[in-house]
Amino acid sequence: MSYINFKNVSKTYRDRWYALQDVSFSIDKGEFVFVIGPTGAGKTTLLSHIYFKEFPTFGTVEVLGYSTDTVKKKEIPFLRRKIGVIFQDFKLLSDRNVLKNVSIALEVTGTPGGEAERRARAILTELGMGDKLYKMPNELSGGEGQKVAIARALVREPFILLADEPTGNIDPESSEEILKILKRVNDRGTTVIVATHNYGFLEKVVRKRVLALQAGRLVKDERFYIK
Amino acid sequence: MKDFILNEALGAYRSARGMAWVSTAVSFTLILIFGASLYISMLVFNIFVNEKKNIKIDVYLKEDLPEELKLSLYRAITRFAGIEEVKLVTRDEALKIFKTNYPEYSDLVSVFSDIPFPESYVVRIKPHWKDPQHIKHIVKEISALPGIDEVYAGTEWINRLSKVSIVFISISFALLLGLFIAINYVIYQTIRLIINARKELIEILDLVGATRSTIEIPYLINGTIYGFTGGLSAALALKLLISFLSAVLSYNLPDFLLIYPLLIIIGTITGFIASFFSFEEVLP
Numbered sequence: 001m002s003y004i005n006f007k008n009v010s011k012t013y014r015d016r017w018y019a020l021q022d023v024s025f026s027i028d029k030g031e032f033v034f035v036i037g038p039t040g041a042g043k044t045t046l047l048s049h050i051y052f053k054e055f056p057t058f059g060t061v062e063v064l065g066y067s068t069d070t071v072k073k074k075e076i077p078f079l080r081r082k083i084g085v086i087f088q089d090f091k092l093l094s095d096r097n098v099l100k101n102v103s104i105a106l107e108v109t110g111t112p113g114g115e116a117e118r119r120a121r122a123i124l125t126e127l128g129m130g131d132k133l134y135k136m137p138n139e140l141s142g143g144e145g146q147k148v149a150i151a152r153a154l155v156r157e158p159f160i161l162l163a164d165e166p167t168g169n170i171d172p173e174s175s176e177e178i179l180k181i182l183k184r185v186n187d188r189g190t191t192v193i194v195a196t197h198n199y200g201f202l203e204k205v206v207r208k209r210v211l212a213l214q215a216g217r218l219v220k221d222e223r224f225y226i227k
Numbered sequence: 228m229k230d231f232i233l234n235e236a237l238g239a240y241r242s243a244r245g246m247a248w249v250s251t252a253v254s255f256t257l258i259l260i261f262g263a264s265l266y267i268s269m270l271v272f273n274i275f276v277n278e279k280k281n282i283k284i285d286v287y288l289k290e291d292l293p294e295e296l297k298l299s300l301y302r303a304i305t306r307f308a309g310i311e312e313v314k315l316v317t318r319d320e321a322l323k324i325f326k327t328n329y330p331e332y333s334d335l336v337s338v339f340s341d342i343p344f345p346e347s348y349v350v351r352i353k354p355h356w357k358d359p360q361h362i363k364h365i366v367k368e369i370s371a372l373p374g375i376d377e378v379y380a381g382t383e384w385i386n387r388l389s390k391v392s393i394v395f396i397s398i399s400f401a402l403l404l405g406l407f408i409a410i411n412y413v414i415y416q417t418i419r420l421i422i423n424a425r426k427e428l429i430e431i432l433d434l435v436g437a438t439r440s441t442i443e444i445p446y447l448i449n450g451t452i453y454g455f456t457g458g459l460s461a462a463l464a465l466k467l468l469i470s471f472l473s474a475v476l477s478y479n480l481p482d483f484l485l486i487y488p489l490l491i492i493i494g495t496i497t498g499f500i501a502s503f504f505s506f507e508e509v510l511p
Contacts (some may be wrong), residue, residue: 051434074438081436091431095238107231108437152435 002026003160003191004050009059011045011216019045020056021216027193027209029159032186034202035195037213043195046213047162050193051083052076064159081109084153084161088168090145092137098124099133102152109156123151127181143174150181154190161185163194167201179204228441235445236452238425246417247453253413254457254494255464257406262465262490264402268395269483275388279357282385284350286369287377292346296374303372304348307365309356314349318342345376359386407497410454414501415508418450422509429510442510447502454498458491465490 004027011020020042027033035043048054049061052071061068066079092101099120106116124130127147137145146166153161163182167175179201186192202210212220286304288297297315304313321344326333336343352362359382370378422429432442466487473480
Protein backbone atom coordinates (compact mmCIF):
# COMPACT_ATOMS: atom_id res chain seq x y z
CA MET A 1 0.00 0.00 0.00
CA SER A 2 1.49 3.28 -1.14
CA TYR A 3 1.56 6.04 1.49
CA ILE A 4 3.53 8.60 -0.50
CA ASN A 5 3.58 9.31 -4.23
CA PHE A 6 5.79 11.86 -5.95
CA LYS A 7 4.79 12.30 -9.60
CA ASN A 8 7.24 14.34 -11.70
CA VAL A 9 7.73 16.82 -8.90
CA SER A 10 9.77 19.94 -9.52
CA LYS A 11 10.21 22.84 -7.17
CA THR A 12 11.72 26.11 -8.26
CA TYR A 13 12.52 29.20 -6.26
CA ARG A 14 12.36 32.62 -7.85
CA ASP A 15 11.37 30.81 -11.06
CA ARG A 16 14.98 29.82 -11.75
CA TRP A 17 16.68 27.75 -9.10
CA TYR A 18 15.53 24.13 -8.99
CA ALA A 19 15.37 22.62 -5.49
CA LEU A 20 13.76 19.47 -6.93
CA GLN A 21 13.75 18.42 -10.57
CA ASP A 22 11.29 15.93 -12.01
CA VAL A 23 11.35 13.65 -8.97
CA SER A 24 9.13 10.57 -9.03
CA PHE A 25 8.90 7.73 -6.52
CA SER A 26 6.45 6.10 -4.16
CA ILE A 27 6.90 4.90 -0.60
CA ASP A 28 4.85 2.08 0.91
CA LYS A 29 3.58 1.39 4.39
CA GLY A 30 6.31 0.22 6.78
CA GLU A 31 9.34 1.18 4.67
CA PHE A 32 12.51 2.61 6.23
CA VAL A 33 13.82 5.16 3.76
CA PHE A 34 17.03 7.14 3.82
CA VAL A 35 17.13 10.30 1.73
CA ILE A 36 20.77 11.10 1.16
CA GLY A 37 22.75 13.69 -0.70
CA PRO A 38 25.12 16.56 -0.08
CA THR A 39 24.03 19.83 1.54
CA GLY A 40 21.69 21.68 -0.83
CA ALA A 41 20.72 18.52 -2.74
CA GLY A 42 17.03 19.02 -1.86
CA LYS A 43 16.56 16.60 1.07
CA THR A 44 14.76 19.07 3.32
CA THR A 45 12.67 20.35 0.41
CA LEU A 46 11.62 16.80 -0.38
CA LEU A 47 10.56 16.15 3.24
CA SER A 48 8.73 19.51 3.34
CA HIS A 49 6.60 18.37 0.42
CA ILE A 50 5.53 15.26 2.36
CA TYR A 51 3.92 17.25 5.18
CA PHE A 52 2.68 19.88 2.73
CA LYS A 53 4.80 22.68 4.06
CA GLU A 54 5.96 23.17 0.49
CA PHE A 55 3.96 22.65 -2.67
CA PRO A 56 5.47 21.57 -5.99
CA THR A 57 5.88 24.09 -8.79
CA PHE A 58 5.19 21.25 -11.22
CA GLY A 59 3.93 17.72 -10.63
CA THR A 60 1.90 16.22 -7.80
CA VAL A 61 2.55 14.87 -4.34
CA GLU A 62 0.05 12.46 -2.79
CA VAL A 63 0.32 11.56 0.89
CA LEU A 64 -2.12 9.35 2.79
CA GLY A 65 -4.90 10.16 0.36
CA TYR A 66 -4.28 13.93 0.26
CA SER A 67 -3.04 15.43 -3.01
CA THR A 68 -1.24 18.74 -3.47
CA ASP A 69 -3.49 19.32 -6.49
CA THR A 70 -6.73 19.23 -4.57
CA VAL A 71 -6.00 19.70 -0.87
CA LYS A 72 -7.65 22.65 0.84
CA LYS A 73 -5.66 24.79 3.26
CA LYS A 74 -7.94 23.82 6.13
CA GLU A 75 -7.33 20.10 5.47
CA ILE A 76 -3.56 20.30 5.91
CA PRO A 77 -3.64 20.16 9.75
CA PHE A 78 -5.54 16.86 9.50
CA LEU A 79 -2.81 15.39 7.27
CA ARG A 80 -0.13 16.63 9.67
CA ARG A 81 -1.81 14.82 12.55
CA LYS A 82 -0.91 11.60 10.75
CA ILE A 83 2.72 12.56 10.24
CA GLY A 84 5.41 13.06 12.88
CA VAL A 85 8.33 15.34 12.06
CA ILE A 86 11.66 15.77 13.84
CA PHE A 87 14.44 18.20 13.05
CA GLN A 88 18.13 18.64 13.61
CA ASP A 89 17.47 21.54 16.03
CA PHE A 90 14.72 19.62 17.92
CA LYS A 91 12.35 22.63 17.90
CA LEU A 92 11.39 22.33 21.56
CA LEU A 93 9.52 25.08 23.39
CA SER A 94 11.99 26.64 25.78
CA ASP A 95 9.30 27.94 28.15
CA ARG A 96 7.72 24.54 28.94
CA ASN A 97 8.99 21.38 30.53
CA VAL A 98 9.55 18.06 28.77
CA LEU A 99 6.09 16.70 29.57
CA LYS A 100 4.34 19.83 28.28
CA ASN A 101 6.48 19.86 25.14
CA VAL A 102 5.08 16.45 24.27
CA SER A 103 1.51 16.75 25.53
CA ILE A 104 0.97 19.99 23.57
CA ALA A 105 0.82 17.94 20.35
CA LEU A 106 -2.28 16.21 21.71
CA GLU A 107 -3.85 19.14 23.54
CA VAL A 108 -4.03 21.35 20.45
CA THR A 109 -5.82 18.66 18.52
CA GLY A 110 -8.55 18.17 21.06
CA THR A 111 -7.27 15.52 23.50
CA PRO A 112 -8.24 16.52 27.07
CA GLY A 113 -5.33 17.74 29.22
CA GLY A 114 -5.27 14.75 31.60
CA GLU A 115 -5.36 12.17 28.82
CA ALA A 116 -2.72 14.10 26.84
CA GLU A 117 -0.35 14.11 29.82
CA ARG A 118 -0.91 10.41 30.48
CA ARG A 119 -0.01 9.52 26.89
CA ALA A 120 2.95 11.92 26.84
CA ARG A 121 4.26 10.41 30.08
CA ALA A 122 3.94 6.89 28.62
CA ILE A 123 5.86 7.64 25.43
CA LEU A 124 8.57 9.58 27.28
CA THR A 125 9.02 6.69 29.71
CA GLU A 126 9.28 4.30 26.78
CA LEU A 127 12.06 6.44 25.29
CA GLY A 128 13.93 6.47 28.61
CA MET A 129 12.96 10.01 29.60
CA GLY A 130 10.66 9.07 32.49
CA ASP A 131 12.92 10.69 35.06
CA LYS A 132 13.21 13.97 33.16
CA LEU A 133 9.54 14.85 32.69
CA TYR A 134 9.75 18.15 34.54
CA LYS A 135 13.13 19.27 33.22
CA MET A 136 13.26 22.32 30.99
CA PRO A 137 14.76 21.93 27.48
CA ASN A 138 17.89 23.90 28.42
CA GLU A 139 18.62 21.30 31.11
CA LEU A 140 18.77 18.45 28.56
CA SER A 141 21.66 17.06 26.52
CA GLY A 142 21.43 17.00 22.71
CA GLY A 143 20.42 13.33 22.67
CA GLU A 144 17.76 13.89 25.32
CA GLY A 145 16.41 16.90 23.43
CA GLN A 146 16.04 14.80 20.29
CA LYS A 147 14.29 12.04 22.27
CA VAL A 148 11.74 14.61 23.47
CA ALA A 149 11.24 15.74 19.88
CA ILE A 150 10.75 12.10 18.82
CA ALA A 151 8.28 11.58 21.67
CA ARG A 152 6.31 14.63 20.48
CA ALA A 153 6.30 13.26 16.93
CA LEU A 154 5.21 9.79 18.04
CA VAL A 155 2.69 10.61 20.74
CA ARG A 156 -0.15 10.68 18.23
CA GLU A 157 0.94 7.37 16.70
CA PRO A 158 1.59 8.69 13.19
CA PHE A 159 1.56 6.66 10.00
CA ILE A 160 4.73 8.35 8.81
CA LEU A 161 7.74 9.67 10.75
CA LEU A 162 9.96 12.20 9.00
CA ALA A 163 13.40 12.91 10.42
CA ASP A 164 15.42 15.76 8.94
CA GLU A 165 19.08 15.27 9.92
CA PRO A 166 18.01 13.91 13.33
CA THR A 167 21.56 13.34 14.57
CA GLY A 168 23.16 16.46 13.14
CA ASN A 169 23.45 18.13 16.53
CA ILE A 170 24.22 15.20 18.82
CA ASP A 171 27.19 13.05 19.83
CA PRO A 172 27.85 9.65 18.15
CA GLU A 173 26.65 7.64 21.15
CA SER A 174 23.32 9.44 21.30
CA SER A 175 23.05 9.17 17.51
CA GLU A 176 23.19 5.36 17.80
CA GLU A 177 20.43 5.47 20.38
CA ILE A 178 18.25 7.71 18.20
CA LEU A 179 18.71 5.38 15.26
CA LYS A 180 17.71 2.39 17.41
CA ILE A 181 14.54 4.23 18.40
CA LEU A 182 13.73 4.98 14.75
CA LYS A 183 14.23 1.31 13.86
CA ARG A 184 11.96 0.26 16.71
CA VAL A 185 9.29 2.66 15.49
CA ASN A 186 9.63 1.24 12.00
CA ASP A 187 9.36 -2.33 13.30
CA ARG A 188 5.90 -1.45 14.63
CA GLY A 189 4.78 -0.59 11.09
CA THR A 190 5.38 3.16 10.92
CA THR A 191 6.95 4.39 7.71
CA VAL A 192 10.19 6.17 8.62
CA ILE A 193 11.96 8.60 6.29
CA VAL A 194 15.33 9.94 7.40
CA ALA A 195 17.14 12.69 5.53
CA THR A 196 20.84 12.56 6.31
CA HIS A 197 24.30 13.11 4.95
CA ASN A 198 25.73 10.79 7.61
CA TYR A 199 26.37 7.81 5.34
CA GLY A 200 27.71 5.73 8.25
CA PHE A 201 24.13 5.54 9.40
CA LEU A 202 23.02 3.59 6.36
CA GLU A 203 25.09 0.54 7.24
CA LYS A 204 23.37 0.21 10.60
CA VAL A 205 19.98 -0.42 9.05
CA VAL A 206 19.72 -3.69 7.19
CA ARG A 207 16.25 -3.52 5.72
CA LYS A 208 16.16 -0.14 4.06
CA ARG A 209 15.62 1.89 0.94
CA VAL A 210 17.94 4.67 -0.17
CA LEU A 211 16.90 7.66 -2.25
CA ALA A 212 19.88 9.71 -3.36
CA LEU A 213 19.47 13.31 -4.46
CA GLN A 214 21.92 15.47 -6.29
CA ALA A 215 21.16 19.07 -7.26
CA GLY A 216 17.47 18.35 -6.85
CA ARG A 217 17.46 15.26 -9.06
CA LEU A 218 16.73 11.75 -7.84
CA VAL A 219 19.87 9.94 -8.98
CA LYS A 220 19.44 6.65 -7.11
CA ASP A 221 16.56 4.62 -5.68
CA GLU A 222 17.81 1.34 -4.19
CA ARG A 223 16.15 -1.18 -1.92
CA PHE A 224 18.14 -3.34 0.48
CA TYR A 225 15.74 -5.97 1.68
CA ILE A 226 16.57 -9.37 3.10
CA LYS A 227 13.99 -11.78 1.83
CA MET B 228 -8.23 22.55 24.05
CA LYS B 229 -10.09 25.26 25.99
CA ASP B 230 -7.38 25.16 28.66
CA PHE B 231 -4.70 25.46 26.00
CA ILE B 232 -6.37 28.46 24.36
CA LEU B 233 -6.87 30.30 27.66
CA ASN B 234 -3.33 29.54 28.82
CA GLU B 235 -1.92 30.77 25.54
CA ALA B 236 -4.03 33.93 25.64
CA LEU B 237 -2.63 34.71 29.10
CA GLY B 238 0.83 33.62 28.01
CA ALA B 239 0.61 36.06 25.12
CA TYR B 240 -0.34 38.81 27.59
CA ARG B 241 2.77 37.99 29.62
CA SER B 242 4.92 37.98 26.46
CA ALA B 243 3.76 41.48 25.58
CA ARG B 244 4.87 42.89 28.96
CA GLY B 245 5.19 46.69 28.62
CA MET B 246 3.40 46.77 25.28
CA ALA B 247 0.29 45.25 26.89
CA TRP B 248 0.12 48.21 29.26
CA VAL B 249 0.80 50.67 26.45
CA SER B 250 -2.00 49.15 24.37
CA THR B 251 -4.46 49.24 27.24
CA ALA B 252 -3.45 52.77 28.27
CA VAL B 253 -3.72 54.13 24.72
CA SER B 254 -7.10 52.43 24.25
CA PHE B 255 -8.27 53.87 27.59
CA THR B 256 -7.15 57.43 26.80
CA LEU B 257 -8.57 57.53 23.30
CA ILE B 258 -11.86 55.90 24.22
CA LEU B 259 -12.22 58.32 27.14
CA ILE B 260 -11.68 61.28 24.80
CA PHE B 261 -14.33 59.88 22.47
CA GLY B 262 -16.66 59.18 25.40
CA ALA B 263 -16.30 62.77 26.68
CA SER B 264 -16.93 64.17 23.22
CA LEU B 265 -19.93 61.92 22.74
CA TYR B 266 -21.27 62.95 26.15
CA ILE B 267 -21.05 66.65 25.24
CA SER B 268 -22.76 65.96 21.91
CA MET B 269 -25.56 64.10 23.63
CA LEU B 270 -25.89 66.88 26.20
CA VAL B 271 -26.26 69.54 23.50
CA PHE B 272 -28.57 67.30 21.52
CA ASN B 273 -30.66 66.70 24.63
CA ILE B 274 -31.07 70.45 25.17
CA PHE B 275 -31.96 70.81 21.50
CA VAL B 276 -34.62 68.09 21.70
CA ASN B 277 -36.15 69.56 24.86
CA GLU B 278 -36.21 73.05 23.41
CA LYS B 279 -37.74 71.72 20.22
CA LYS B 280 -40.38 69.90 22.22
CA ASN B 281 -41.40 73.16 23.94
CA ILE B 282 -41.39 75.24 20.81
CA LYS B 283 -44.42 77.56 20.38
CA ILE B 284 -45.38 80.59 18.35
CA ASP B 285 -46.54 83.71 20.17
CA VAL B 286 -48.91 85.75 18.00
CA TYR B 287 -49.38 89.23 19.48
CA LEU B 288 -52.59 90.96 18.46
CA LYS B 289 -53.10 94.64 17.81
CA GLU B 290 -55.02 96.54 20.49
CA ASP B 291 -58.81 96.54 20.68
CA LEU B 292 -59.51 94.05 17.92
CA PRO B 293 -63.20 93.24 17.46
CA GLU B 294 -64.24 89.78 18.60
CA GLU B 295 -65.21 88.73 15.05
CA LEU B 296 -61.70 89.49 13.79
CA LYS B 297 -60.15 87.59 16.69
CA LEU B 298 -62.36 84.64 15.87
CA SER B 299 -61.52 84.75 12.19
CA LEU B 300 -57.80 84.96 13.09
CA TYR B 301 -58.23 81.92 15.32
CA ARG B 302 -59.86 80.02 12.46
CA ALA B 303 -57.20 81.14 9.96
CA ILE B 304 -54.34 80.04 12.24
CA THR B 305 -55.85 76.64 13.04
CA ARG B 306 -56.12 75.97 9.31
CA PHE B 307 -52.30 75.94 8.82
CA ALA B 308 -50.75 72.50 8.49
CA GLY B 309 -49.28 70.98 11.64
CA ILE B 310 -51.10 73.16 14.17
CA GLU B 311 -51.86 71.26 17.36
CA GLU B 312 -53.48 73.92 19.50
CA VAL B 313 -54.25 77.64 19.38
CA LYS B 314 -54.99 79.30 22.69
CA LEU B 315 -55.94 82.89 23.39
CA VAL B 316 -53.99 84.55 26.21
CA THR B 317 -55.90 87.56 27.47
CA ARG B 318 -54.15 90.60 28.87
CA ASP B 319 -55.07 89.52 32.43
CA GLU B 320 -53.63 86.06 31.84
CA ALA B 321 -50.48 87.59 30.32
CA LEU B 322 -50.03 89.71 33.45
CA LYS B 323 -50.50 86.64 35.63
CA ILE B 324 -47.91 84.69 33.66
CA PHE B 325 -45.46 87.60 33.88
CA LYS B 326 -45.89 87.81 37.64
CA THR B 327 -45.37 84.05 37.98
CA ASN B 328 -42.28 83.99 35.80
CA TYR B 329 -40.72 87.20 37.09
CA PRO B 330 -41.96 87.76 40.65
CA GLU B 331 -39.09 90.19 41.34
CA TYR B 332 -40.52 92.59 38.73
CA SER B 333 -44.18 92.25 39.70
CA ASP B 334 -44.21 95.71 41.29
CA LEU B 335 -42.92 97.23 38.10
CA VAL B 336 -46.17 96.72 36.20
CA SER B 337 -48.18 98.58 38.86
CA VAL B 338 -46.74 101.87 37.60
CA PHE B 339 -48.76 101.45 34.44
CA SER B 340 -52.34 102.67 34.53
CA ASP B 341 -53.36 99.87 32.23
CA ILE B 342 -52.06 96.30 31.70
CA PRO B 343 -48.98 96.72 29.44
CA PHE B 344 -49.31 93.32 27.73
CA PRO B 345 -51.21 92.75 24.51
CA GLU B 346 -53.57 89.89 23.87
CA SER B 347 -51.94 86.99 22.06
CA TYR B 348 -52.50 83.58 20.60
CA VAL B 349 -50.15 80.83 21.72
CA VAL B 350 -49.78 78.41 18.84
CA ARG B 351 -48.49 74.90 19.56
CA ILE B 352 -47.15 72.77 16.72
CA LYS B 353 -47.60 69.02 16.27
CA PRO B 354 -44.39 67.06 17.04
CA HIS B 355 -43.67 66.04 13.46
CA TRP B 356 -44.14 69.58 12.14
CA LYS B 357 -41.55 71.23 14.36
CA ASP B 358 -39.19 71.70 11.50
CA PRO B 359 -37.57 75.20 11.62
CA GLN B 360 -38.34 75.80 7.93
CA HIS B 361 -42.01 74.96 8.41
CA ILE B 362 -42.24 77.15 11.51
CA LYS B 363 -40.60 80.01 9.59
CA HIS B 364 -43.20 79.56 6.90
CA ILE B 365 -46.10 79.62 9.39
CA VAL B 366 -44.65 82.73 11.07
CA LYS B 367 -44.53 84.48 7.70
CA GLU B 368 -48.09 83.49 6.85
CA ILE B 369 -49.47 84.54 10.23
CA SER B 370 -47.61 87.86 10.10
CA ALA B 371 -49.44 88.68 6.88
CA LEU B 372 -52.87 88.28 8.48
CA PRO B 373 -54.82 91.45 9.41
CA GLY B 374 -54.80 92.48 13.08
CA ILE B 375 -51.43 90.89 13.88
CA ASP B 376 -48.91 93.12 15.64
CA GLU B 377 -45.93 90.74 16.01
CA VAL B 378 -45.17 87.04 15.72
CA TYR B 379 -42.36 85.43 17.72
CA ALA B 380 -41.24 81.81 17.45
CA GLY B 381 -37.71 81.71 18.93
CA THR B 382 -36.58 79.43 16.15
CA GLU B 383 -33.24 81.22 15.76
CA TRP B 384 -32.10 79.88 19.11
CA ILE B 385 -33.28 76.40 18.15
CA ASN B 386 -31.52 76.72 14.79
CA ARG B 387 -28.29 77.73 16.46
CA LEU B 388 -28.59 74.87 18.95
CA SER B 389 -29.29 72.47 16.11
CA LYS B 390 -26.13 73.64 14.30
CA VAL B 391 -24.00 73.34 17.47
CA SER B 392 -25.42 69.87 18.05
CA ILE B 393 -24.54 68.80 14.50
CA VAL B 394 -21.00 70.18 14.90
CA PHE B 395 -20.47 68.26 18.15
CA ILE B 396 -21.85 65.03 16.72
CA SER B 397 -19.62 65.44 13.63
CA ILE B 398 -16.58 66.03 15.86
CA SER B 399 -17.46 62.92 17.88
CA PHE B 400 -17.70 60.74 14.83
CA ALA B 401 -14.52 62.17 13.31
CA LEU B 402 -12.87 61.40 16.65
CA LEU B 403 -14.37 57.94 16.59
CA LEU B 404 -12.80 57.31 13.21
CA GLY B 405 -9.45 58.74 14.31
CA LEU B 406 -9.34 56.82 17.56
CA PHE B 407 -10.46 53.65 15.83
CA ILE B 408 -7.44 53.93 13.54
CA ALA B 409 -5.09 54.84 16.42
CA ILE B 410 -6.25 52.04 18.75
CA ASN B 411 -6.16 49.61 15.87
CA TYR B 412 -2.61 50.62 15.08
CA VAL B 413 -1.35 50.22 18.67
CA ILE B 414 -3.07 46.89 19.31
CA TYR B 415 -2.08 45.69 15.85
CA GLN B 416 1.60 46.43 16.60
CA THR B 417 1.39 44.81 20.04
CA ILE B 418 -0.10 41.60 18.68
CA ARG B 419 2.48 41.62 15.89
CA LEU B 420 5.27 41.79 18.47
CA ILE B 421 3.67 38.98 20.47
CA ILE B 422 3.27 36.79 17.39
CA ASN B 423 6.88 37.41 16.38
CA ALA B 424 8.02 36.57 19.92
CA ARG B 425 6.02 33.34 19.78
CA LYS B 426 6.81 32.28 16.24
CA GLU B 427 8.59 29.19 17.55
CA LEU B 428 5.41 28.03 19.29
CA ILE B 429 3.25 28.84 16.28
CA GLU B 430 5.60 26.88 14.01
CA ILE B 431 5.37 23.83 16.28
CA LEU B 432 1.59 24.06 16.60
CA ASP B 433 1.37 24.22 12.83
CA LEU B 434 3.66 21.21 12.56
CA VAL B 435 1.69 19.00 14.94
CA GLY B 436 -1.58 19.65 13.16
CA ALA B 437 -3.25 22.45 15.11
CA THR B 438 -5.91 24.16 13.02
CA ARG B 439 -5.49 27.80 12.13
CA SER B 440 -8.29 28.80 14.50
CA THR B 441 -6.63 26.98 17.41
CA ILE B 442 -3.45 28.92 16.74
CA GLU B 443 -5.21 32.22 16.10
CA ILE B 444 -7.83 32.35 18.86
CA PRO B 445 -5.40 33.08 21.75
CA TYR B 446 -4.15 36.17 19.92
CA LEU B 447 -7.67 37.31 19.09
CA ILE B 448 -8.60 36.92 22.77
CA ASN B 449 -5.49 38.82 23.72
CA GLY B 450 -6.19 41.78 21.41
CA THR B 451 -9.84 41.79 22.45
CA ILE B 452 -8.79 41.95 26.12
CA TYR B 453 -6.72 45.10 25.42
CA GLY B 454 -9.68 46.77 23.72
CA PHE B 455 -12.18 45.59 26.35
CA THR B 456 -9.98 46.71 29.26
CA GLY B 457 -9.42 50.08 27.60
CA GLY B 458 -13.17 50.51 26.96
CA LEU B 459 -14.20 49.39 30.45
CA SER B 460 -11.72 51.65 32.23
CA ALA B 461 -12.71 54.58 29.96
CA ALA B 462 -16.41 53.98 30.78
CA LEU B 463 -15.66 53.96 34.52
CA ALA B 464 -13.47 57.06 34.24
CA LEU B 465 -16.19 58.92 32.30
CA LYS B 466 -18.79 57.99 34.92
CA LEU B 467 -16.50 59.32 37.67
CA LEU B 468 -15.76 62.47 35.65
CA ILE B 469 -19.48 63.23 35.21
CA SER B 470 -20.15 62.68 38.92
CA PHE B 471 -17.18 64.89 39.79
CA LEU B 472 -18.33 67.70 37.47
CA SER B 473 -21.90 67.44 38.80
CA ALA B 474 -20.53 67.91 42.32
CA VAL B 475 -18.22 70.78 41.35
CA LEU B 476 -20.86 72.63 39.28
CA SER B 477 -23.64 71.87 41.80
CA TYR B 478 -25.75 70.88 38.82
CA ASN B 479 -27.09 67.43 38.20
CA LEU B 480 -25.63 66.59 34.78
CA PRO B 481 -27.75 64.00 32.96
CA ASP B 482 -26.35 60.49 32.82
CA PHE B 483 -26.71 58.88 29.39
CA LEU B 484 -26.51 55.21 30.32
CA LEU B 485 -26.12 54.13 26.71
CA ILE B 486 -22.64 55.67 26.50
CA TYR B 487 -20.98 53.22 28.91
CA PRO B 488 -21.79 49.94 27.16
CA LEU B 489 -21.11 51.70 23.85
CA LEU B 490 -17.54 52.56 24.93
CA ILE B 491 -16.95 48.98 26.10
CA ILE B 492 -18.33 47.57 22.84
CA ILE B 493 -16.25 49.95 20.71
CA GLY B 494 -13.09 49.03 22.64
CA THR B 495 -13.78 45.31 22.40
CA ILE B 496 -14.59 45.36 18.68
CA THR B 497 -11.55 47.52 17.90
CA GLY B 498 -9.28 45.14 19.83
CA PHE B 499 -10.71 42.14 18.03
CA ILE B 500 -10.38 43.69 14.57
CA ALA B 501 -6.82 44.89 15.23
CA SER B 502 -5.63 41.50 16.44
CA PHE B 503 -7.39 39.74 13.55
CA PHE B 504 -5.62 41.88 10.94
CA SER B 505 -2.33 41.61 12.78
CA PHE B 506 -2.49 37.80 12.71
CA GLU B 507 -3.54 37.80 9.06
CA GLU B 508 -0.59 40.01 8.18
CA VAL B 509 2.06 38.14 10.14
CA LEU B 510 0.77 34.67 9.26
CA PRO B 511 -1.16 34.93 6.00
